[in-house]
Amino acid sequence: MSFDSLGLPPALVQALQTRKLDTPLPVQEAALPVLMAGKSAMLVSRTGSGKTLAYLLPILAGINAESMHVQAVVLAPTHELAMQIHRVATDLSRDAGLGVRVQSLIGGAAVSRQIEGLKKKPHLVIGSAGRMTHLMELGKLKLKETLWLVLDEADRLLIEEGLEHIRKITGQLGPETRFVFVSATEGPATTRIARGLAPNLDFVRTQDGISPAIRHCYLVCEERDKTDWLRKVLRGLSPERALVFVHRGASAERMSERLEHHQLAVADLHGAHDKFERQAALDDFRKGKAQTLIASDIAARGLDIFGVELVVNVDVPSQSRDYLHRAGRTGRAGAEGLVLSLMTEAESRLAKRYAQDLDIALEQVQLVRGALVPATGDSAQTLRPAPRPFGPGRGGKKRPDPAGPETRKESAATTPPTSARQPQSHDKAAPPVARKRGPALPGAKSGKAGQKVWSGPKRNKPA
Template sequence: MATFSELGILPALESALATDDITDPTPIQSKAIPVILAGSDAYVSSETGTGKTLAYLLPALARVDAAQRALQVVVVVPTHELAMQICDVGRELAQKAGLGIRFQPLIGGVSTKRQLEKLKDKPQVIVGTPGRIDELIKGRKIKPHTVKSVIVDEVDRLLLGESLAEVRSIIKSMQRQRQLVFVSATQRPETTEEAEALASDLVQVHAGADQVNSAIEHFYIECEERDKAEVLRKLLHALEPLRAIVFMHRSANAEILASKLNHHKIPVVDLHGAKDNAQRKKAMDDFRAGEAKVLIASDIAARGLDIRGVSHVFNFDIPTQSKDYLHRVGRTSRAGSQGCAVSIMTAQEVRLAKRYQSDLHIEVRVGRLAGGVFHVDN
């Protein structure tokens, strides 16, 4: 397999990656980087946890002229958390590589005035949600004519409904010779068709089939619905996760669960309950810093988040589709580490474990709690 420098990535960026023990490109990075570096329009698809962010961020950084104090790359994402995460990754890489490239997040729910002040610093890269970026372009606060590349991440969420109209508007405002890169964890016909309508000569870049990382162990434990919170509490004590993500569907239930766990001295942050960007940022910062060992999130809130050291994923509310299970468990076992996924199921939900096994070709073993210890049935 080619090295990053052999793929065309700047040696300074390759050295910056090495400080985080990233030395070998993943399959999607090996395929996508040369295509994006060449300036081609591309549709990049690969499963969660395969390194898609660096697959587009590295060549985008390599194409930025740091001496030119003008906007050159626009990254459109569906959530505030993902925008902040990509900005953090990009800033750290650029700083370590000594590139002098400025990043600016542009998200809704924050003071527009403050963001306009930051834009006066002339960032070369902006990362933001479609509504805010579109608003600032229409208000002539962003000059789109200098943009070289537009990257649309999580296209299965952005090329739908209101977001689709905003993405179209953003792209339409750019010069015709700009590069378009669409990024997704899936290959859905409807989103692929929309992308092709926006860029007729798309290069399709795909790596990996829908399969689960073999370093993840899968279990389910059966209980009554009313006992799920107590079972989760006992599992957290028995398994002692380094960091754990608990998936729930409903905000009200998440708030109740967070309260119960905090009452039992288990530090928890709840993305469901975060009312604004400041609260969401604090929740993520606390989780990354290890001040809270447990993060409660929905599928939407967790999309795209790349958090190192997540040892366990707990499915409190059970995904009915195998692809959603795949996305969830992909939050653990990153960068070669071991991972564990535990689904807390009612008797009626156990059938879904069999579905995961069949669809994803994995073994989901039966677990049980006894005397404060987690046992696995043979």
């Protein structure tokens, strides 16, 4: 199937082809017919599967450029994700000659400049719910003619502390507004709230879980040695781009300083930086000026950065869902990737949880001469998920739908894996610089052995 067969305007199809995007990815193939038919929908698909274009293309195709009203609103949980969506929409509209005016409305930017921008009558506004409600209260943003409301990373937006802003926005919408909820994960609370906002909701579910092209490893070490191990991993594997996760901004700054001391090109991204500092860090990472970006979870949601070969969890997430979103920064659109978690002996118990909850195998490794190799010793093991009691094909009954079978409308797609598909990325990366590299990132390993008894990890000590 091609994009032109899905009913998109020829100019928009041509703009996609100039980006070498000829074939829709599974979530796009499943979502476009639903959204272009004017239906509200929840799109659930793994990270890096192409969800942004799945909703942007129908919106851009349906906007009336002659109108002077806001016709579509996209909400995002972080400024970085909002600006990424803004860039994709702006570039597509310009290259296709659609004449769609796009404006970002995020916190941290001057309200006066945003008010001036609203005087130009944008058709599509993208930003944070808090800033939009503020502009609505000032009487500067009117949404009565809005036809689309998109909640990107809906599970982050539909939480208790953010619902007040969401309800203020939905209260200003007309009866013809269609809702699109987008997420890599689907929980009963999110589904319940979404159904309350849009009762006639179609579900588009494709490619759940984590891309099978990603290899998952963990290395056990002392907490005080984690930065040293990180330095050795970056030196040994020499990834084109590596994204390192920590819990706190202060940790990101300290780690960045220590790595820069060892002549590693590093940038840090966290909430303590202002909007301009955060954007500068992302730009340096995208353009290749910094090969490593150390970030708090602010970067874990939705960001699409081309060429991230390695994700390192220095501070490991306590929840499997957070691990999923961090891991999704690599292996985008079917590309290969590696996720390495540096764990203390106590933290290593979380590896078993990740394996079980996310249906992945985690291999315990050690660093030998700049390469990650399977750990040796009686305690070394590869953790694999145990058979689940629920779900199709697992020998158990199907898990009941929390919303009830009578209200459920579902549009699902069974499509080939993304590894055979064309990567989709809208970031323009600098050409790779020729340099001496260490051993290539090791490929995924598989085995026939079943799940082993959890008997404790092998501890590594830095040289």
